[in-house]
Amino acid sequence: MTAREEILARIRAANGPAREPTEIDAAYAAIPRDYRRAHHDSEQRDDIVALFAERAADYRATVEPVPEADLPAAIARAVTGKARLIVPDGVPEAWLAELPSATTIVRDEPPLSARELDAIDGVVTGCAVAIAETGTIILDHGPAQGRRALTLVPDFHLVVVRADHVAPDIADALARLDPSRPHTLISGPSATSDIELIRVEGVHGPRNLHILVSG
Amino acid sequence: MADRGQDTRFPGMFPSGNVRSMRIGLFVTCLTDTLYPETGKAVVTLLERLGHRVDFPAGQACCGQMHFNTGYRREAARMARGLAAAFRGHEAVVTPSASCAAMIREYYPALAGETGDAGFARDVAELAPRVHDLATFLTDVIGVTDVGAYFPHKVTYHPTCHSLRMMRVGDAPYRLLKAVRGLDLVDLPDATTCCGFGGTFSLKNPDISAAMCADKVAAIRQSRAEVVTAGDNSCLMHIGGALSRLRAGVRAMHLAEILASTGDAGAATGGTP
Amino acid sequence: MTTPAGATPAPNGSMPTYLGMPSFPSAARTAVADSQLRRNLTHATTAIRAKRANVVRELDDWEELRQAGKAIKEHTLANLDTYLLRLEESVTSAGGHVHWARDAAEANAIAIDLIKRKNADKAVKSKSMTTQEAGLNEALAQNGIQAIETDLAELIVQLGDDLPSHILVPAIHKNRAEIGDLFRRTISEAPGDLADDPPSLTATARAHLRGEFLDAKVGISGANFAVADTGSLVVVESEGNGRMCLTLPDTLISFVGIEKIIPSWRDLEVFLALLPRSSTAERMNPYTTIWSGVANADGPREFHLILLDNGRTATLADETGRQALRCIRCSACLNVCPVYERAGGHAYGSPYPGPIGAILSPQLRGMTSPADASLPFASSLCGACYEVCPVAINIPEALVHLRARAVQSQPHYPERIFFSLAASILSSPGRMAFAQRLGSLAGSAVARRKGRIRRLPPPLSAWTDTRDAPAPPPESFRAWWSRTRGGAR
Known part of the structure; x- marks a missing residue:
């Protein structure tokens, strides 16, 4: 017997014979879910966006509300002092219009090695979805977000969250995603509680997370 | 619930409406029976003072909790069968031990199932929902918080784990204590932390048990109470044993004895575990 | 099917008992005497308890979430074979490779073979309880492969040649000063004047x-969840070391216990609400990585999922004990446990300490050693663990159930005789009354001071070492009733 066959046989010995898939799916559908899939009224857009900003800031991320038109200036301010920025495909050119002349824009073309990424000072991205309830940004690493390493290795991550990105709760955020893609959920800068269970920001991921909430 | 009462000797003592006199079976528990008879007497005094008739079915012995919790289920089932049979036909069964009450409510059905004894299962089905811990029996079933007690001492209350998490007595004991005349109820720091008794845990893991008890005793001392009370003599035996060893000058006393106390003879009955 | 020993022929898992581990009570005795350890643990657990309570209170549907989490896991366990096959299919079609391992040795051998084929002599590891359980690092070392622990607490444990003592924070037993000493001694990158903050x-x-x-x-990882219908693996973390291990290496190997599976993508809405709040007491942990197989030009080009049994199917065969398989490794039960707080994690002799460890380790490993048989007794049954468990594992119920199995598999004859005798007295009102009369006589003889007994013979000396015992009163309640109320009903 292969390990696979043996494990399945042990499970069936413990559980009794396997049920029909339709029967299992029906039992799954009948699982009581009395929790609230929404803790906030999605009609109250302003409140939802404000809640996102407040909760993201709780993690000691820098959070700035910015009118759409002021994004280029806000981005320029936020990256001051960063010599080399990597910018993934799909980031609107307009966002970069006011960058200081001292800042060099690097593209991931051809893809940079991890060592090369480590020499980059920061990354500017958009996001796929955000969650108000938990102050979380979700990247699906599609347009304007880049592959996963781009938002991991550089020490500074500037992310633009549009108001329409913000879902009130975890449930509606997950429902907006395509599960076949890789995802990164980000709630504040990297942190650890491994020493005396006291939270300290800044370990291996970007130590600075700057969020511009636009619109 | 209850705070309505005529202007009698014990205002507020009797609930409004007509709570009729009940015939209550007292499940005294083996520990209280053997080592703390004053607690049993206090329950009788208290319930009779509230106008109820108390029965002590002589066929009762031990609920089997110690055996059950130590892994001796077969022996526990034997004891459980006897106890369930002893209380046939009582509309309410009251016990001064939340943990023995919880044993019956939570674990008797499973034990009866394991034995496959239909008569036992029937007795358990009848008994389990009728077993009450004294405090919630008073507040929720009879509907009284002021039982007419007088106890002029500084008291702190330890919510025992099984009263808190299995019988879910909530704030019932606090409400009862607050209504006692003369009683000064003081907060117990970290009240909901276990005292470390845990039945045979206290013998099988004596070092951890003693360390937990030491912290409980320190909290009691910090409360500056003269008396620590609880709804279970087992935990009180543990806490009181440590207080006594340390000559801490704090008495451990079952809630029933405080509630039965009226200042004359009552105050002195203290079985003081 | 109440005892898995009879129900399945399968052996239990091979999880290394920490070598020469004494049984819980004696290990705990040493720990209680270590006042520094006590202070470290009390300091850490007290802080996290209050934070967890606050962040849980924030969700007014916590209990409903908890019940849903429990129900989803129960359903999955009841149909585990089907869901494992679904997971295998979805991971494979997303470009991953799925391996099955009956026990730790088999899982480790698969990993070693994969690493050797890549000509690698080291691997970066993100925190994984399952690889701890499997003893992977030791197996890799024997094959000349260096495992580099990258989670901060795991690194502290690895550098100190220590053992983990907490599920979430394996180095919880060490305070900042102790960690500072360790880093100054073992890390070449540490500045000479490294401070302890x-x-x-x-x-x-x-x-x-x-x-x-x-x-x-x-890279080597575990996973918090494996989603059957999408093939998604989910790693919940804080530091970003997980993201590094899951993203940068060309080859990723994930060790996943077969109980980590959940049926569907949407179930994450429940578990991503339950886990961070219970674990680090946050609304959400800093980073969660979700991936399915391999992605085009993003992350590892080769992904291997090793599904591990290692005693889980034996646990599944125990109707009461199987609820331990619902565990999502949050460690909330450790943080509220008064026994854990005083005994520390090492006393449990397993990567899984605390209340959940006391019901999980003896089931995964079987109760053949005195150490494992002592674990179900390592609890005062206070129930604080059950109260906080995000998937409502009734740990006290499972403990009591496993105690009965321990009494069967590791009988202690003097104790058995005592309990038999006690049962025959305590089940009979007549014998009880007789014993009470004897007790009253004896009590008056031994009680020195106001009804107090200061010393009893073993095993009851375990009581009187630190506590007085009450002397039996002159008259039991039963006797009083009979005398004053005329006996029976």
């Missing part, structure tokens, strides 16, 4: 591991 210590770990991440060929 957590930010400086954390920065040192970052500098130390940076190069390892950037050059890693093989």
Whole structure:
């Protein structure tokens, strides 16, 4: 017997014979879910966006509300002092219009090695979805977000969250995603509680997370 | 619930409406029976003072909790069968031990199932929902918080784990204590932390048990109470044993004895575990 | 099917008992005497308890979430074969490879073979309880492969040649000063004047591991959840070391216990609400990585999922004990446990300490050793663990159930005789009354001071070592009733 066959046989010995898939799916559908899939009224857009900003800031991320038109200036301010920025495909050119002349824009073309990424000072991205309830940004690493390493290795991550990105709760955020893609959920800068269970920001991921909430 | 009462000797003592006199079976528990008879007497005094008739079915012995919790289920089932049979036909069964009450409510059905004894299962089905811990029996079933007690001492209350998490007595004991005349109820720091008794845990893991008890005793001392009370003599035996060893000058006393106390003879009955 | 021993022929898992581990009570005795350990644990657990309570209170549907989490896991366990096959299919069609391992040795051998085929002599590891359980690091070392622990607490444990003592924070038994000493001794990147504050210590770990991440060929991880219908693996973490291990190496190997599976993508809405709040007491942990197989030009080009049994099917065969398989490794039960707080994690002799460890380890390993048989007794049954468990594992119920199995598998004859005798007295009102009369007589003889007994013979001396015992009163309640109320009903 292969390990696979043996494990399945042990499970069936413990559980009794396997049920029909339709029967299992029906039992799954009948699982009581009395929790609230929404803790906030999605009609109250302003409140939802404000809640996102407040909760993201709780993690000691820098959070700035910015009118759409002021994004280029806000981005320029936020990256001051960063010599080399990597910018993934799909980031609107307009966002970069006011960058200081001292800042060099690097593209991931051809893809940079991890060592090369480590020499980059920061990354500017958009996001796929955000969650108000938990102050979380979700990247699906599609347009304007880049592959996963781009938002991991550089020490500074500037992310633009549009108001329409913000879902009130975890449930509606997950429902907006395509599960076949890789995802990164980000709630504040990297942190650890491994020493005396006291939270300290800044370990291996970007130590600075700057969020511009636009619109 | 209850705070309505005529202007009698014990205002507020009797609930409004007509709570009729009940015939209550007292499940005294083996520990209280053997080592703390004053607690049993206090329950009788208290319930009779509230106008109820108390029965002590002589066929009762031990609920089997110690055996059950130590892994001796077969022996526990034997004891459980006897106890369930002893209380046939009582509309309410009251016990001064939340943990023995919880044993019956939570674990008797499973034990009866394991034995496959239909008569036992029937007795358990009848008994389990009728077993009450004294405090919630008073507040929720009879509907009284002021039982007419007088106890002029500084008291702190330890919510025992099984009263808190299995019988879910909530704030019932606090409400009862607050209504006692003369009683000064003081907060117990970290009240909901276990005292470390845990039945045979206290013998099988004596070092951890003693360390937990030491912290409980320190909290009691910090409360500056003269008396620590609880709804279970087992935990009180543990806490009181440590207080006594340390000559801490704090008495451990079952809630029933405080509630039965009226200042004359009552105050002195203290079985003081 | 109440005892798995009879129900399945399958052997239990091979999880190394920490070598020469004494049984819980004696290990705990040493720990209780260590006042520094006590202070470290009390300090850490007290803080997290209050934070967890606050962040849980924030959700007014917590209990409903908890019940849904429980129901989803129960349903999955009841149909585990079907869901494992679904997971296998979805991971495979997303470009991953699925391996099955009956026990730790088999899982480790698969990993070693994969790493050797990549000509790698080291691998970066993100925190994984399952690899701890499997003893993977030791197996890799025997094959000349260095496992580099990258989670801060795991790194502290690895550098100190220590053992983990907490599920979430394996180095919880060490305080900042102790960690500072360790880092100054063992990390070459540590500045000469490294201070003991957590930010400086954390920065040192970052500098130390940076190069390892950037050059890693093989990453090893566990997973918090494996989603059957989408093939998604989910790793919930804080530091970003998980993201590094899951993203940068070309080859990724994930060790996943077969109970980590959940049926569907939407179930994450429940578990991503339950886990961070219970675990680190946050609304959401800093980073969660979700991936399915391999992605085009993003992350590892080769992904291997090793599904591990190692005693889980034996646990599944125990109707009461199987609820331990619902565990999502949050460690809330450890943080509220008064026994854990005083005994520390090492006393449990397993990577899984605390209340959940006391019901999980003896089931995964079987109760053949005195150490494992002592674990179900390592609890006062106070129930604080059950109260906080995000998937409502009734730990006290499971403990009591496993005690009965321990009494069967590791009988202690003097105790058995005592309990038999006690049962025959305590089940009979007549014998009880007789014993009470004897007790009253004896009590009056031994009680020195106001009804107090200060010393009893073994095993009851375990009581009187620190507590007085009450002397039996002159008259039992039963006798009083009979005398004053005329006996029976």
